[in-house]
Amino acid sequence: MNGEEPRDDPIRVVVCDDQALVRAGFVTILSLQPGMEVVGEAGDGRTGVAVARRVRPDVVVMDVRMPVLDGIEATRLLAGPGVADPVKVLAVTTFNLDEHVYDALRAGAGGFLLKDATPAELVAGVRTVAAGESLLSPAVTRRLIGRFGSRIRAADPAAPGEGNPLAVLSEREREVLTLIADGLSNGEIAAALVISHETVKTYVSRILTKLDLRDRVQAVIFAFRTGLVTVHD
Template identity: 75%
Template sequence: MSAAAVIRVLICDDQELVRAGYATILAAQPDMEVVGEVGDGRAAVSEAQRLRPDVVVMDVRMPVLGGIEATALLAGPGVPDPAKVLVVTTFNLDEYVYDALRAGASGFLLKDARPADLIAAVRTVAAGESLLSPAVTRQLIGRFADRIRPQANPVDGLAPREIEVLKLLAAGLSNAEIAAGLVISPETVKTHVSRILAKLGLRDRVQAVVFAYRSGLC
């Protein structure tokens, strides 16, 4: 594998044992390189800006600066060349996860996930896709939906088919599931998703899910 294909990862967690575990798992992959490890949010921001990793694995609760605040500084609205942040958390329905997604995270993973899940998550986020399982999407967004204010005429400019795809995406369906439901090819779904993101000025599927709920589509 060429050096250009290697996924460079920065690990941010205040527990040294957790950092060591992540580093051991990821560094053992032929397509990954752990370029740094830090124990607080401020250091995470500093090192991410200095090292420009492909993926930042970010804990939520850290000293000095929390993971949510650090994520917003690295990937939030208005940040030029935002980082790809994979947030890890202890609880499935932790309010901090929702806040992290709004701060610009590309997805999240539970800390009790299997090593294979962590590896797959890093690859998914590095590829520019979001990591948000259907079940957790429905539970997480549903729990906080009453806080989200609908926007006026939110989907102006979207074609009817694109609105259909956005609704299914917000329900947590994968491209393959959307394709099966609409009787179109996965490649066509991928094209629709790309157009939706471009038209709405969104970065990834996670932002599209939040947008759909903010817009009252779900």
């Protein structure tokens, strides 16, 4: 979850991509980074799941489109709902906001990168996901929700008979969750509410804890699922 303490041990990574050149490039880039170690690789989703379950990495860099078992299903098996000890997944794709990216986020991925990202962006992405934070920029969040927001509501209706799932949040926490769902960064939320960046981080952490959510991606989906915000807000 957000706000994890800095770590001294290396970040252990598994790279899963069916394109050998891409996979080799990712492995080389990540292996050269201080505080980072590639502990496995795979050319299809099924092998990737097996490797990840065996070596228990901190992050799996997961291609979305692969043979045998695609990255979406592989992500669901490693990080999806009901997984007792989920592995953090960074999804990568060739196509920006491809529908499969939405599915990967729903399946439990902590964020995504495009395959044409720079080496620095790849490294930063792995570090971000390893730290328990979401790699989903505010601009991408707005576009993602704009395209798939109605589908989020249709796919995840609030379960009847459970009461209001937002009741556990304070008024301020609901306000922060609304701004998260609108794609604002912590800095933007701080400016909008005239509070400190650290205070925003505290609110975000409380929201995730109270709602039993893993990251901001799940928080965005929750906000739309419960009707706190809508596509047309």
